[in-house]
Amino acid sequence: xxxxxxxxxxxxxxxxxxxxxxxxxxTSSVKPKAFEPPADLRLSVFRIDxxxxxxxxxxxxxxxxxxxxxxxxxxxxxxxxxxxxxDLNLTVDPDNNPLRHASIVGWPExxxxxxxxxxxxxxxAKLILRx
Amino acid sequence: xxxxxxxxxxxxxxxxxxxxxxxxGAEAIKRQAEELRNMFEQSITIGKxxxxxxxxxxxxxxxxxxxxxxxxxxKAIDELSCVKAISFSRMxxxxxxxxxxxxxSDGEVTFEWYLGPREVFSVTVRGxxxxxxxxxxxxxxxxxxxxxxxxxxxxxxxxISRVLTE
Numbered sequence: 001x002x003x004x005x006x007x008x009x010x011x012x013x014x015x016x017x018x019x020x021x022x023x024x025x026x027t028s029s030v031k032p033k034a035f036e037p038p039a040d041l042r043l044s045v046f047r048i049d050x051x052x053x054x055x056x057x058x059x060x061x062x063x064x065x066x067x068x069x070x071x072x073x074x075x076x077x078x079x080x081x082x083x084x085x086x087d088l089n090l091t092v093d094p095d096n097n098p099l100r101h102a103s104i105v106g107w108p109e110x111x112x113x114x115x116x117x118x119x120x121x122x123x124x125a126k127l128i129l130r131x
Numbered sequence: 132x133x134x135x136x137x138x139x140x141x142x143x144x145x146x147x148x149x150x151x152x153x154x155x156g157a158e159a160i161k162r163q164a165e166e167l168r169n170m171f172e173q174s175i176t177i178g179k180x181x182x183x184x185x186x187x188x189x190x191x192x193x194x195x196x197x198x199x200x201x202x203x204x205x206k207a208i209d210e211l212s213c214v215k216a217i218s219f220s221r222m223x224x225x226x227x228x229x230x231x232x233x234x235x236s237d238g239e240v241t242f243e244w245y246l247g248p249r250e251v252f253s254v255t256v257r258g259x260x261x262x263x264x265x266x267x268x269x270x271x272x273x274x275x276x277x278x279x280x281x282x283x284x285x286x287x288x289x290x291i292s293r294v295l296t297e
Binding site: 021024027029030031032033036037038039040044068069070072111112113115116118119120122123 | 199200201202203204205206231233235236237243245246247248249251253255263264265266267272273274275276
C-alpha cells in the first residue's frame with residue numbers, strides 16, 4: 001500500500017515503546033514519557049495504515065531497535081491518530097526515511113507546555129503491547 | 132540551652148527552613164536539625180520519598196551518565212538537577228505516594244504521579260531551582276513554572292492533591 005505524501009488526519013501513527021516506563025500496565029495506557037520529544041524536538045513515529053500487526057513489529061525491530069547503539073527491547077507501540085497530533089498544533093513531517101517514517105515537529109520552546117502536550121498525546125493514544 | 136523548635140512545613144519532617152544564623156546557638160540548632168533529619172531518614176515511613184529518590188537517582192546515574200543514553204541524543208544527567216531533586220523529595224508530605232522518577236532527554240530530573248491517562252501530574256526539578264510542572268485532570272489541564280524555596284509551593288502541593296483525588 002502506497003501512502004500519500006501528505007499525512008491524513010485519520011492516519012494511524014505508531015510510536016515505538018522501548019522502555020517499561022513508557023506505559024502503565026494496571027490501566028493499559030501509554031504514559032507521557034513515551035511522547036517526550038528528544039533533544040532535536042523531532043519525535044520519531046511510523047505511519048502504519050495498511051500494515052498488519054506483524055508488519056508493525058517487524059518494522060519496529062528492524063528500523064528502530066536494531067539501529068539503536070544500546071541494546072533495547074521492543075515492548076509495544078502507542079497507536080495515535082494524526083488528528084490528535086494536529087489538534088495540539090503539532091505537525092507530522094513524513095520524511096519517509098526509512099520507509100513510512102515521520103517526525104512529530106513544531107514543539108513549543110517552553111518545557112511546561114511540552115510536558116502538557118506529552119500528557120495530552122498519551123491520553124489519546126492506544127497501548128498495544130507485544131505479546 | 133538551645134533546642135530545635137521548628138515548624139514542620141507541608142507535613143514533611145525532613146525539610147527545615149534555611150538557618151542563616153551565625154551565633155553559637157544558631158550553629159547548635161543547625162547541628163540538632165541535621166541530627167533529627169538523619170534520624171527521620173532512617174525511618175521506613177517518614178524517609179520514604181527521600182530514600183526512593185536516592186535509590187532512583189543512583190540508578191539513573193548509572194544508566195544516564197553519558198550523552199545519548201537513550202539513543203535519541205539525550206543529554207547526560209544534570210548533577211545540579213539531581214541535588215535539587217533530593218531536596219525536593221525531602222519536602223514531599225508523608226501522605227503523598229512515592230512518585231516515579233525519570234531523567235528527561237535534557238538531563239533534568241522529573242517526578243511523576245501517574246494514576247491513569249487523565250490523572251497525571253509531573254514536576255521537573257531544574258538546577259536553577261525552577262519547578263516546571265504539568266498536569267492533566269480529566270478534561271482539565273495545567274502547566275507552569277514555580278520556584279523551589281524552603282517549602283514546596285502551594286501550586287505544586289495543590290496539583291499533587293488534585294491528581295490523587297480525581
